[in-house]
Each structure stands twice: as structure tokens, then as C-alpha cells.
Amino acid sequence: MSNFALLFCFAFSILSYSCTVPKKRNDKPIIGVLAQEVDSPQPQKASYIAASYVKFLESAGARVVPVIILYPGGDASIVSSGYADAARIFYELAIEANSREDYFPVWGTCLGFEELTYLTSRKQLLYKTNTSGVMLPLVFTNGSRESKLFKGFPAEVLDALASEPITENSHEWSLTLENYTRNADLRKFYKVLTTNSDGKTEFVSTMEAYGFPIYGTQWHPEKNAFEWTRPYIPHSPSAVKTTFFMADFMVNEARKNFHKFEDEEVEKRALIYNYNPVYTGNTSVFEQTYYF
Ligand SMILES: *[C@@H]1O[C@H](CO)[C@@H](O)[C@H](O)[C@H]1NC(C)=O
Ligand SMILES: *[C@@H]1O[C@H](CO)[C@@H](O)[C@H](O)[C@H]1NC(C)=O
Numbered sequence: 053m054s055n056f057a058l059l060f061c062f063a064f065s066i067l068s069y070s071c072t073v074p075k076k077r078n079d080k081p082i083i084g085v086l087a088q089e090v091d092s093p094q095p096q097k098a099s100y101i102a103a104s105y106v107k108f109l110e111s112a113g114a115r116v117v118p119v120i121i122l123y124p125g126g127d128a129s130i131v132s133s134g135y136a137d138a139a140r141i142f143y144e145l146a147i148e149a150n151s152r153e154d155y156f157p158v159w160g161t162c163l164g165f166e167e168l169t170y171l172t173s174r175k176q177l178l179y180k181t182n183t184s185g186v187m188l189p190l191v192f193t194n195g196s197r198e199s200k201l202f203k204g205f206p207a208e209v210l211d212a213l214a215s216e217p218i219t220e221n222s223h224e225w226s227l228t229l230e231n232y233t234r235n236a237d238l239r240k241f242y243k244v245l246t247t248n249s250d251g252k253t254e255f256v257s258t259m260e261a262y263g264f265p266i267y268g269t270q271w272h273p274e275k276n277a278f279e280w281t282r283p284y285i286p287h288s289p290s291a292v293k294t295t296f297f298m299a300d301f302m303v304n305e306a307r308k309n310f311h312k313f314e315d316e317e318v319e320k321r322a323l324i325y326n327y328n329p330v331y332t333g334n335t336s337v338f339e340q341t342y343y344f
């Protein structure tokens with residue numbers, strides 16, 4: 053299925069500035085978005101990125117580089133696939149970089165969230181839930197208002213998130229609150245910011261790492277503003293503001309990263325602008341898709 057994204061940050065800063073004041077903010081962030089393998093690979097069509105993830109990041113002031121999977125491994129399993137292998141490499145690089153105080157944020161959406169639970173615990177702890185195509189309000193935990201992620205959100209957006217069904221869920225698997233609580237690795241690493249339920253099972257819907265800039269949402273913040281193919285994608289003003297403030301948070305995290313390409317030519321060739329999205333809204337859940 054078609055629901056993923058693990059976003060990674062690269063960033064570019066202009067070296068030729070002879071300014072000696074240390075820069076605290078990178079206003080030219082570049083964010084890597086991990087492609088996912090297609091179900092039936094064809095030449096030039098082995099992996100893809102839904103264009104909504106690209107628009108999401110661009111809307112808040114970032115540029116995107118696709119992280120193209122060179123060895124697609126069939127379906128996007130969180131344990132064994134090209135997606136899982138690439139995710140693990142970036143996750144380990146991020147842990148290593150952040151441990152050296154080199155700020156390297158990671159964001160996981162939906163399958164990316166599920167992947168993070170596997171990367172951190174090294175266990176498959178997901179449980180089937182009835183959450184394929186539902187809009188839900190978030191249930192905030194006590195710690196969420198002091199969280200890195202939600203701290204800067206306008207009160208009206210937080211109130212809307214808590215009271216209106218404006219988060220889109222398209223997942224068959226979830227990290228149950230029970231499995232989170234029972235697993236010491238997850239419990240020590242992530243703070244639960246929101247939960248949801250399918251009516252029977254309570255699951256983690258938003259989390260952030262305590263000691264690392266690593267974030268995950270089981271729901272899809274990018275869809276509200278940019279995807280229209282399903283009746284369960286919310287488009288109300290507060291739903292669309294949610295898309296923006298989630299993107300704004302992620303891009304501000306990326307602005308704290310100063311990684312750069314070796315030179316401007318390499319950077320130019322890597323950017324998503326070298327690729328054209330195609331219309332897929334007539335056959336898939338995504339209005340537009342990039343294929344690689
Ligand atoms: C995960 O959670 C579900 C329900 O909360 C439970 O039935 C299942 O056994 C758990 N799996 C693991 C590996 O703990
Ligand atoms: C799944 O949830 C939907 C509502 O979102 C409900 O209509 C349906 O009956 C549920 N299915 C099961 C098997 O619980």
C-alpha cells in the first residue's frame with residue numbers, strides 16, 4: 053500500500069560567505085524524502101514519492117531531494133525491503149550525528165512511523181487495527197503541551213486537533229499503547245504525545261524522541277492540503293492549518309542542520325526539480341506521484 057514517508061534532512065549553506073559570525077539558522081534547508089518501492093516495478097518506475105510530501109515541505113520553505121531506492125525489494129516491509137534498508141542507514145546516521153551534537157532531524161509518517169518503532173526496538177510490535185481511512189481528533193497526553201513538536205503551535209490549532217476529526221489515518225497496523233508501554237526501548241526513547249483508538253485498541257498516534265530530533269505520526273499531516281481522492285481526507289480550515297504547522301515545525305528542525313552537498317552542481321542535480329510528477333489521481337490515492 054501507498055502510505056509512507058520517512059523524511060531526512062540534508063541542508064545546504066553557502067560556504068563562500070566570508071562571514072565569521074556562526075550561523076545559528078540555515079535558511080536554505082534541503083530535506084531528503086525516502087522513496088518507496090512500487091508493487092510491480094517497471095523500467096524508470098521502480099520507486100515513487102507521493103507529490104504531497106514534496107508540496108508539504110515546500111510550503112514551509114524547504115527544498116526536497118528524493119532518496120531513490122536503488123535495490124527495490126518488493127513490498128515495503130518495515131523489516132526487509134529497500135525502503136527498510138535505506139531507512140535503517142539514515143536512522144543510524146542520524147543517531148550517530150546527533151550524538152556528536154550535529155543536529156540531524158528525522159520524521160516518519162505512517163509507514164515511516166511504523167519503521168521508526170522497528171528501528172528503535174528492533175522488534176515487530178505492530179498490531180492490526182481498524183484504521184484504514186478514518187479521520188480522528190487527537191487525544192493529547194499530559195506531556196504533549198510541553199513537547200518540542202506541539203509547543204509552538206497556535207492554541208486554536210491545538211484546540212481544533214483535540215476536538216475535530218482532522219487527522220487522516222490510512223494504516224492497518226498500529227503501535228498499541230500496551231506494546232509501547234511494555235517495550236523498554238520504545239518507552240525510554242519516545243515520549244507519546246497523542247493516542248487514538250479504533251474503538252477497541254488504543255494506539256500511539258504521535259511521538260517524539262526524548263534525546264533526539266526524531267518524530268513520528270501514524271496519521272498523515274501532508275494530505276489535508278494536498279490530496280483529494282478520498283472522502284476521508286479533511287479539508288476544513290483547521291485541517292489545512294494543521295498541514296502547515298506540521299510542515300513549519302519539520303522545516304524549522306531542518307533549519308538547525310548544516311549538512312551540505314559537496315558543491316552546487318551536485319546539489320542541483322539531486323533536487324526534486326529534476327523530476328516531473330505525473331497525474332495519478334484517477335488510479336491511485338495520490339493526486340500526483342514522482343516515479344524513479
Ligand atoms: C501488541 O499488542 C497487542 C494488543 O495490545 C497484543 O495482542 C500483542 O500480543 C502485542 N504484541 C506484542 C509483541 O507485544
Ligand atoms: C471499522 O471501523 C468502521 C468505522 O470507522 C466501522 O464502520 C466498521 O464496522 C469497523 N469494522 C470492524 C471490523 O470493526
Ligand SMILES: *[C@@H]1O[C@H](CO)[C@@H](O)[C@H](O)[C@H]1NC(C)=O
Pocket residue numbers: 194
Ligand atoms: C493527566 O493530568 C490529569 C490532570 O492533572 C490527571 O488527572 C491524570 O491522571 C493525568 N494522566 C496521566 C496519564 O498521567
Ligand SMILES: *[C@@H]1O[C@H](CO)[C@@H](O)[C@H](O)[C@H]1NC(C)=O
Pocket residue numbers: 331334335
Ligand atoms: C489516468 O490518467 C493518466 C494521465 O492523464 C492517463 O494516461 C491514464 O490513461 C489514465 N488512466 C485511467 C485508467 O483512466
